[in-house]
Amino acid sequence: MSTETNDDIAAAFRKAVNMTPEALGKWLRSEDSRSVGMTPEGEKVTAAGQSESVGHHMGERIVEIKARKASDLTDADYADMRKVVGYIRRHGAQRPKGDVHNTRWRKSLMNWGYDPLKT
Secondary structure (H helix, E strand, C coil), rough: CCCCCCCHHHHHHHHHCCCCCCHHHHHHHCHHHHCCCCCCCCCEEEEEECCCCHHHHHHHHHHHHHHHHHHCCCCCHHHHHHHHHHHHHHHHHHCCCCCCCCCCCHHHHHHHHCCCCCC
């Protein structure tokens, strides 16, 4: 049984998500954002006109969550925050070699609110 509290989850989320809601919202409206990731059915997204990726949807949830007061966060919000932290940790550890500026890896992470080039 986990002893992780909602405060722990929120702190890990704040640390993992390094994009502001404004920057993330702008990114999510871009064609690059809509051209990466996987659909809920497991299909690879390679173009903006395809189904929405899981990461793109989660980016929209991140913007919603960040707009709420801590006292208004729901159990579903905390569950999604845990997913975000887990994804950023797992996917971030798979950094490819070389310049990552224009890679699917970076774009996918940005959909989840994390820009690996921002420090």
